[in-house]
Amino acid sequence: MNIVESNKSQQYIEVEEAHGAHNYHPLPVVLERGDGVYVWDVDGKRYFDFLSAYSAVNQGHCHPSIINAMNGQAKTLTLTSRAFHNDKLGAFNKYITEYFNFDKVLPMNTGAEAVETAIKIARKWAYEKKGVAETDAQIIVCDNNFHGRTTTIISFSNDENARKNFGPYTPGFIKIPYDDTDALEKALQQDNVAGFLVEPIQGEAGVYTPSDDYMRKAKELCTKNNVLFIADEIQTGIARTGALLAVCGKCDCQGHCERQETYSRPDVLILGKALSGGAYPVSAVLADDEIMNVIHPGQHGSTFGGNPVAAVVAMAALDVVKDESLAQNARKLGSYFRAQINEYIETTDTVVLVRGRGLLNAIVINDSEDGDTAWNICMRLRDHGLLAKPTHGNIIRFAPPLVMTMEQLDECIAIIIKTLKEFE
Template identity: 85%
Template sequence: MNVQVGNKSQQYIDLEDKHGAHNYHPLPVVLERGDGVFVWDVEGKKYYDFLSAYSAVNQGHCHPTIVNAMTEQAKTLTLTSRAFHNDKLGVYEKYVTDYFKFDKVLPMNTGAEAVETAIKIARKWAYEKKGVQEHDAQIIVCENNFHGRTTTVISFSNDENARKNFGPYTPGFIKIAYDDTDALEKALQQDNIAGFLVEPIQGEAGVYTPSDDFMMRAKELCAQYNALFIADEIQTGIARTGALLAVCGKCSCEGHCERQETYSRPDILILGKALSGGAYPVSAVLADDEVMNVIQPGQHGSTFGGNPIAGAVAMAALDVVKDEKLAQNARELGNYFRSRINEYIETTDTVTLVRGRGLLNAIVVNDSEESDTAWNICLRLRDHGLLAKPTHGNIIRFAPPLVMTKEQLDDCIEIIIKTLKEFE
């Protein structure tokens, strides 16, 4: 498809192409401003954001509560490292552990860092608490997972593009099929299993949503075989799926409920992205004392992890989620979105399926994964004022900010359907 961008946009794209590593393939649009559910490009064209920076901007672009918290803290103290205490870290740690109901938090910056942190904690727990012989611990992961692109994480990835020529790979992982409790139980029967690392919904795999009871059964099996249930909620957490955490399943609460503890509460919870509302890199690993206390001084850390700005921003971002009932809004609008798209699917052969939970959804286009159809559809969506991105050649992910209204969503649905009809 012929891709057209304005002259100013092309100048910025050319700068990136010449001076930046070619490690991404962005949609050809150059953004300079955001507010709520909208973004504007350098030519001044307005778009609905239907990706939310891969669910980092759940609270909407430049939410004033979050921005104010960041700017006010930046005026007083930005960074001390962990060589000294600061007056924000303990306050934030109490806030976030109370919020998610865990004993302790280990603060980090990026999602991939948080996953690496959880892996280290799980292995150390296995050696010191479970009695696994050192260097023998195995962590169960799922096929088609996405937990980042660090050396350790790509070692258990199925994405050959992310893996090829980056070896040798880190051992210590067992891959099983996603949403397969029989395979999970078989793997857990080995006596050297530290834990099971899993996404409650596989986002990069195409918003692949498991059976309603998969998270609950996984938690039960991990408890039965004395292995840690490790939930990667970097993309699915913080109200995105209609509950505070996706491991809550199809919960009918507004995101803060007892079911979080009794249904499938993870032993290790990994958070990132919307933990800061997209304003600042903030991630966190939460666990109870029996697990977290295996980490002692000097064994893990980060110069920026737990810095004062991060603490202030994260508390403000989580306040917004609770105060504005974003989990409830995501649940209601998500049900409505899938209903409307399903009505369209009944009339066409262009799209075969819509799936997801809350406002994390995807459509499956009636074409092969090797095709460029989904990419071309996203280019036309851009032309019509809506930004989305494929996850595969035939899958498009739809994840708008959770502050979206029903009227705005109706407008977006009309854009999506109008665009899809151009490909019939």
């Protein structure tokens, strides 16, 4: 049954639109259940999930290890606030700092909160450690970035849809082109720069993948100029790109990054989304003592940040990544996916290119950014049992759960190519 013909689905959609703010434009499908790489709608139709909740569900929908951890803790203690200690936070702090090799972690809830936290830490570090005059600190960001939708974050966005009529905007940011180390080097010449905030791959910009040496050169320039290199790995991190962190680039560590010299180690690392496997809002900012110790009691916090449920869920989610070798699987399947799509591209004018790393990929449709071809393709993909979503008009992002098998990926590639051929 076509979803638009389902009265049951339409009823859900109408209630949602009648009583909820219209701040999203979802694909018209109403989901009620998920398991691994699959989701089912209210009419019982099964789909491959090729968005993974924007890479929050790297470990697959409702992974039993994560759900069991969450349910077990929810029956015991859910929240104490940070007014008191709880018996899970210390274990989580130790676990995640050792996992990513940093001294300290500051736990939060959402990705935008974590970015705001990193900005505050960088500014305070600049004033207290670097000697920048208070209120003068600048943070370098990139054009076409996406770090969230708070007032501060949209202030340095060039997405007019996110910015327009939400001003006045927060000052203190320098915008430069992405993947341009010359522009970065020039911006770093200012003596009031606190940090460089960057996505290793720009996901919302259409999975824009920079030069292989961009992260390494950026880190070297930041270190040379005593500026914090801040990596926003909310969408790209935790195995999505075929390595534990996307700042690994194309290192030879097979996704582990035990050797620090093989990747551009951030001064500040921002994580979210897959940190909970999609089961619970969990985000985190990691840094070493020299940076993190500028934060003192009362200067930053969150009622829910570091709560017991979040702590056990995050540890279980990271265990799954390691135990099931999800980075290695993403690397293998991603290379295969791009090779297969490239073979198809050679035969058609419908798709201009495929790009990405690991299982974070996108195809560029031969249409203008304000065209509707990509949306129509996603509607047909839905009809054929695969869910994806356009970004930037003529780009379709493909990011399935990392637990996908080669057999499942072959089935998905067949659906994608079959659908694309309908638009030739």
